[in-house]
Amino acid sequence: MTTTTTPTLAGVMAELASLEDPGIREVNQRHGDDHAVNLTKLRAVAKRVKKNHDFALQLWGTSDSAARLLALLICRPREFTPAQLDAMLREARTRKVHDWLVGYVVMKGPHSEELRVAWLDDADPVVAAAGWALTADRVVKRPEGLDLPGLLDVIEARMASAHERLQWEMNTCLAQIGIENADLRGRALDIGERLGVLRDYPTPPNCTSPFAPEWIGEMVRRKEG
Known part of the structure; x- marks a missing residue:
């Protein structure tokens, strides 16, 4: 026993x-x-x-x-x-804790959309980064009702000068919009190319670059096989 x-x-x-x-x-x-x-x-x-x-x-x-x-x-x-998760996010200043909180808890709970909207334009860029991470996830899984051209407008205007963490998640959203939406792919590629965000990011061999035009191109090639 x-x-x-x-x-x-x-x-x-x-x-x-x-x-x-x-x-x-x-x-x-x-x-x-x-x-x-x-x-x-x-x-x-x-x-x-x-x-x-x-x-x-x-x-x-x-x-x-x-x-x-x-x-x-x-x-x-x-x-x-929602209040507990908001407080936890504002306490979670290290990257791994922040990412796991968003990816393992908020995305899997019932409050993800409420918090996505609340966090997206938060004055704290690390909190706003969580809102953009949730938005990128929704672009892939539940895009209905999202204003994708409007999101591209915001990314085009703000991503280049954004805080590093916020910039990363906005770039992820940009790439996912381009990957998932053929009609917006050209604009997403253009924004990524002109802004040049993460163009020189060190990428290990056999890994996909986070530079949006390269990321979009590689994932579309895989999907179209």
């Missing part, structure tokens, strides 16, 4: 501390993150702890990035209120 041990905050925090690797921290710091735990090992901890929303809230409350990443893996997205 096996017994299940209820995780404790002190125990899990100690385990996360034992998994820290200075080399991982050094690499992550170059990308705007501050945690030092291998993400495969972090996911193994999450698998063992299992879904536990109350415990996720405790982990989030520590303000530790590795603990917050774990919290995002074990929480139940539908149990958050």
Whole structure:
């Protein structure tokens, strides 16, 4: 007979501390993150702890990035209120925590559209970046009702001078509009080429460049096979 041990905050925090690797921290710091735990090992901890929303809230409350990443893996997205998610986003200043919060929790919960609209023009560019990430996701999955030409107008006017994080998500939205909409592809390609955002972004071999004209071209070629 096996017994299940209820995780404790002190125990899990100690385990996360034992998994820290200075080399991982050094690499992550170059990308705007501050945690030092291998993400495969972090996911193994999450698998063992299992879904536990109350415990996720405790982990989030520590303000530790590795603990917050774990919290995002074990929480139940539908149990958050819009106000909770808004507060969490404004606290989530490191890139990985921000991205996982948006991609693993907000996108999977019932409040994604409400928050997309609320965040899209927020004065905080990191919060606005979340709104654009949700918009890019909707362009691909549920474009009905979106003003795609209007989004291109905003991208054309603001992307070149936007904060780095906001610029990245606006560029993603630009690329997805071009990939998914043949009638707007020419304009999306033109905007990307003229603005030149991420044209020189270092891209590993065999990976697709985030430069919108190259990204659009590659994905359209794959779709048309």
